[in-house]
Amino acid sequence: MTDSQAPEVTGTNPIAPAPEGVRTAADVVTPELLAQLTKGVTGSGRTSNHSPLTGAKLADLPESTPDDVAAAFEAARAAQRVWERTPVRERAAVLLRFHDLLLERQSEVLDLIQLETGKARLHAHEEVQAVTVAARHYGRRAPAYLRPKRHTGAMPTLTKVTELRHPRGVVGQIAPWNYPLELSVGDALPAFVTGNAVVMKPDTETCLTALWARDLLIEAGLPAGVFQVVLGEGPVVGPEIVRHADYVSFTGSTRTGREVAQGAAARLIGVSLELGGKNAMLVLDDADIEKAAAGAVRACFSSAGQLCISIERLYVHESVADAFLERFVARTKAMRLGTALAYGADMGSLAGERQLKAVEAHVTEAVAKGAKVLAGGVARPDIGPYFFEPTVLDGVDDTMSVCAEETFGPVVSVYRFGSDDEAVERANATPYGLNASVWTSGSKRGLEVAARLRTGTVNVNEGYAPAYGSAQSPMGGMKDSGLGRRHGSEGILKYTEAQTVARQRLLPMAPSLGMDDAAYAAFMSRSLKVMKALRFR
Structure with missing residues (x-):
C-alpha cells in the first residue's frame, strides 16, 4: 500500500509496537x-x-x-x-x-x-x-x-x-x-x-x-x-x-x-x-476512584468488549463522577492497539465487518441524538480492517439504541446517580441479567448492593474475573440472559440424569403383620408424627 492509498488516521489511541521476530x-x-x-x-x-x-x-x-x-x-x-x-x-x-x-x-x-x-x-x-x-x-x-x-x-x-x-x-x-x-x-x-x-x-x-x-x-x-x-x-x-x-x-x-x-x-x-447481557458497573460515592477507573478499563474493553460479561453501562455517583471520568477517560485514550502475536497491546480488533458495523451504528446514532464522545468513537483502519477505538459516551438516553441494546464492542455509556437505591433500580431496568460490578470501600455495603442486583454474578471491586474464575461457584444469567449455569455442582450435574434407587427391607409399605387398611393408616399416621417430632428431614 502506498502512502497515498493508506487509510486516514483519525483516532488518538497509540499503536503497540510489534517486537522483532513476531510470528505471522x-x-x-x-x-x-x-x-x-x-x-x-x-x-x-x-x-x-x-x-x-x-x-x-x-x-x-x-x-x-x-x-x-x-x-x-x-x-x-x-x-x-x-x-x-x-x-x-x-x-x-x-x-x-x-x-x-x-x-x-x-x-x-x-x-x-x-x-x-x-x-x-x-x-x-x-x-x-x-x-x-x-x-x-x-x-x-x-x-x-x-x-x-x-x-x-x-x-x-x-x-x-x-x-x-x-x-x-x-x-x-x-x-x-x-x-x-x-x-x-x-x-x-x-x-x-x-x-x-x-x-x-x-x-x-x-x-x-x-x-x-x-x-x-x-x-x-x-x-x-x-x-x-x-x-x-x-x-x-x-x-x-x-x-x-x-x-x-x-x-x-x-x-x-x-x-x-x-x-x-x-x-x-x-x-x-x-x-446476551447489558452489564452495569456501579461506582459508589466511597469508591477508590483510581482503582475503579483502572478496573473499568478492564471491565469494559477486554477482548474489545466482545465478552458477554463485560460492562456496557457505567453508573457513577454524581459526587465522584467528574474525578472518576477524568481518570477513566485518560486511561482509555492511552490504551495501545495492536495486531502482533505477542504481549504488549492493551486491546485488539473486533471480530469482523458485522461487529464493526454494529458498533459504528450504535455510536453514530447516539452522537446524532446528542451523546458526547469522551474518548474514541472512530474506526482505526490504519491498524487493521476491523479495529475500533475504545469508546466512552456521555449524555446517553433511552431514545438511543446503545442505551438498552447489547453493543458487543468497545463502547460504554456513562450515567450519573444520586443514591444507592437509584443506582440499583437503573441497573436492574433491563431484560438482561448476566453480570454486574460494584465499587465501594465498604465491604458490607458492597455485599448489600450486590445482593439487590438481578444478575447471575456480581463482582465487588472488580469487573468480571473473580466471579467467573471461581469454578466452585455457579455462573450464568437471569432473565433474558439465559438458563442454567456453568461451573460448580450445577455446571457438572446438568450433564447427568439423576436416578433414585430405593430398597425396602423387612416390612412392605403396605398393610402387614395382620393389620387391616384402617390399622395400617393409623400406624402410618402415628409414625409420621413421630418422625416430625424427631426432626427427620
Missing part, C-alpha cells in the same frame, strides 16, 4: 497443522475462515451437511457407550493431564486465538486461565460430585435410598466465536468427565482453536470418538445438533437461544443457555 499467520497455520486438526471434522463440503487482524483467509476447512451431523452423532453414541463404563477417576485424570499440557503448550493456542478472534494476547490468556481452572476443578472434584449419595428413605432404617448420576448420552454443543477455547472445550470438560460424548459446532471463523484443544484432549487420553466436531452455517447445522442431541449446551445471542430452547422443548431434552 503463515508461521502458525501450517499445512501440517491444518491437516492434523481437520482430521477431527465430520464434513463433506468445503468452507474457509479468515483472520480479523488482516481480513485475509486463514484456512480452507471441511463443511458439514445434515447427513454429516447425523454421522457424527452416530459415531459419538458408539464411543460414548464405552466411555461411560470408564471409572470416573480415570476420566478425571484426562482433565488433569489436559491441564498440564495446556499450560506447557499455551503459546500455540494463544497464537491461534489471536489470529482467529483478533484479541490482544493478554485477553487470549484469560481463556487459558479459565480452561485450566475448570480442568483442575472438575479433575479433582468430579468423583465427589458424581459419587452415589445416600438419603433418608420413606421409612427410616427400613427404606435404603441411593441417588445415582448417569450421563445423558451425547451432548450437542454450539459454541460462539468470541471465546473459542473457553466456550468450546471449557464447557465440554464437565460433560466428558460425567461420561458423555460431545458433538460440537464451533463457529467456523474460530474453529481452529477448538480443534487444537480437541487434539490436546486426545493426547491427554480422551478417546477420539467421544469428541466429534462439525462445521457449517448456524441456520443449517445448529438445528441438526438440536435434533440429534440428548442435551444441548448453547452460548450466543438471546434471539438464537430462544430458537434453541424451542427446539429442545419440542424433543423434551434439557438445555443450558448463556445469552
Whole structure:
C-alpha cells in the first residue's frame, strides 16, 4: 500500500509496537497443522475462515451437511457407550493431564486465538486461565460430585435410598466465536468427565482453536470418538445438533437461544443457555476512584468488549463522577492497539465487518441524538480492517439504541446517580441479567448492593474475573440472559440424569403383620408424627 492509498488516521489511541521476530499467520497455520486438526471434522463440503487482524483467509476447512451431523452423532453414541463404563477417576485424570499440557503448550493456542478472534494476547490468556481452572476443578472434584449419595428413605432404617448420576448420552454443543477455547472445550470438560460424548459446532471463523484443544484432549487420553466436531452455517447445522442431541449446551445471542430452547422443548431434552447481557458497573460515592477507573478499563474493553460479561453501562455517583471520568477517560485514550502475536497491546480488533458495523451504528446514532464522545468513537483502519477505538459516551438516553441494546464492542455509556437505591433500580431496568460490578470501600455495603442486583454474578471491586474464575461457584444469567449455569455442582450435574434407587427391607409399605387398611393408616399416621417430632428431614 502506498502512502497515498493508506487509510486516514483519525483516532488518538497509540499503536503497540510489534517486537522483532513476531510470528505471522503463515508461521502458525501450517499445512501440517491444518491437516492434523481437520482430521477431527465430520464434513463433506468445503468452507474457509479468515483472520480479523488482516481480513485475509486463514484456512480452507471441511463443511458439514445434515447427513454429516447425523454421522457424527452416530459415531459419538458408539464411543460414548464405552466411555461411560470408564471409572470416573480415570476420566478425571484426562482433565488433569489436559491441564498440564495446556499450560506447557499455551503459546500455540494463544497464537491461534489471536489470529482467529483478533484479541490482544493478554485477553487470549484469560481463556487459558479459565480452561485450566475448570480442568483442575472438575479433575479433582468430579468423583465427589458424581459419587452415589445416600438419603433418608420413606421409612427410616427400613427404606435404603441411593441417588445415582448417569450421563445423558451425547451432548450437542454450539459454541460462539468470541471465546473459542473457553466456550468450546471449557464447557465440554464437565460433560466428558460425567461420561458423555460431545458433538460440537464451533463457529467456523474460530474453529481452529477448538480443534487444537480437541487434539490436546486426545493426547491427554480422551478417546477420539467421544469428541466429534462439525462445521457449517448456524441456520443449517445448529438445528441438526438440536435434533440429534440428548442435551444441548448453547452460548450466543438471546434471539438464537430462544430458537434453541424451542427446539429442545419440542424433543423434551434439557438445555443450558448463556445469552446476551447489558452489564452495569456501579461506582459508589466511597469508591477508590483510581482503582475503579483502572478496573473499568478492564471491565469494559477486554477482548474489545466482545465478552458477554463485560460492562456496557457505567453508573457513577454524581459526587465522584467528574474525578472518576477524568481518570477513566485518560486511561482509555492511552490504551495501545495492536495486531502482533505477542504481549504488549492493551486491546485488539473486533471480530469482523458485522461487529464493526454494529458498533459504528450504535455510536453514530447516539452522537446524532446528542451523546458526547469522551474518548474514541472512530474506526482505526490504519491498524487493521476491523479495529475500533475504545469508546466512552456521555449524555446517553433511552431514545438511543446503545442505551438498552447489547453493543458487543468497545463502547460504554456513562450515567450519573444520586443514591444507592437509584443506582440499583437503573441497573436492574433491563431484560438482561448476566453480570454486574460494584465499587465501594465498604465491604458490607458492597455485599448489600450486590445482593439487590438481578444478575447471575456480581463482582465487588472488580469487573468480571473473580466471579467467573471461581469454578466452585455457579455462573450464568437471569432473565433474558439465559438458563442454567456453568461451573460448580450445577455446571457438572446438568450433564447427568439423576436416578433414585430405593430398597425396602423387612416390612412392605403396605398393610402387614395382620393389620387391616384402617390399622395400617393409623400406624402410618402415628409414625409420621413421630418422625416430625424427631426432626427427620
